[in-house]
Amino acid sequence: MGLTVANLPLRKQLYQSFFWLGYVVFVANAADLDFLPGLIVGDMNRYHHGISHSIGAAMGLAGLVSLIASALRWPVKRIFVVTVLVYLSHLLGDYLGVDRSEPYGAPFLWPISSEYYLSPVQIFHPIEHGDRGAGNASVFADIFSYPNFIAATVEVAIVLPFWLLTLWYSRRRS
Ligand SMILES: [Zn+2]
Numbered sequence: 001m002g003l004t005v006a007n008l009p010l011r012k013q014l015y016q017s018f019f020w021l022g023y024v025v026f027v028a029n030a031a032d033l034d035f036l037p038g039l040i041v042g043d044m045n046r047y048h049h050g051i052s053h054s055i056g057a058a059m060g061l062a063g064l065v066s067l068i069a070s071a072l073r074w075p076v077k078r079i080f081v082v083t084v085l086v087y088l089s090h091l092l093g094d095y096l097g098v099d100r101s102e103p104y105g106a107p108f109l110w111p112i113s114s115e116y117y118l119s120p121v122q123i124f125h126p127i128e129h130g131d132r133g134a135g136n137a138s139v140f141a142d143i144f145s146y147p148n149f150i151a152a153t154v155e156v157a158i159v160l161p162f163w164l165l166t167l168w169y170s171r172r173r174s
Pocket of ligand 1: 031094
C-alpha cells in the first residue's frame with residue numbers, strides 16, 4: 001500500500017533509488033514501531049495500536065523529517081508529501097483489516113479525537129500477533145504463522161491492481 005501511494009509523487013524515481021525505496025518501506029511500517037516498547041517489557045501488544053496509528057503521528061513524523069530535510073537541503077515538499085501519504089496508507093490498511101485483539105481499531109484521528117475506529121466492512125484478513133499479555137516468543141510464533149502468510153498473500157492480491165494502476169498513471173504522466 002505504501003508503494004502504491006508513493007508511485008504518484010515519486011514516479012520512476014521510487015524504483016531507481018535505494019534511498020526512496022528504503023524510505024517508503026520504513027515509513028509504511030513506522031506506525032508499528034509501537035511494538036518495540038512492548039518487546040522490551042516482554043508484552044509486545046501492550047502499546048500496540050496507540051497514537052502511532054494516527055494522523056497526528058503522520059503529521060509529526062512528516063514535520064520532523066521535513067525539518068531535517070530542509071537543514072540538508074533535500075526536497076522538503078516531496079519528502080513531506082511522501083511521508084504523509086505513505087504513513088496514512090498504513091492507517092488505511094489497519095482500518096480496513098479484521099482486528100481480533102483489543103483495543104479494536106486504532107485512534108486514527110488523534111489528537112482531534114482519541115476514539116478508536118475500525119471499518120464496519122473489513123476487507124483484509126486478520127494479522128495474528130497474540131493478545132495483550134502474550135510473551136514475545138508466542139507473539140513471534142503467531143507473526144510467522146501460516147494464517148499470516150495467507151493474510152499477506154490476500155492483501156497483496158487485493159492491493160496489486162491498485163499498485164499497477166498508480167504505476168501506470170505515474171509513468172503516463174512522466
Ligand atoms: Zn499498524
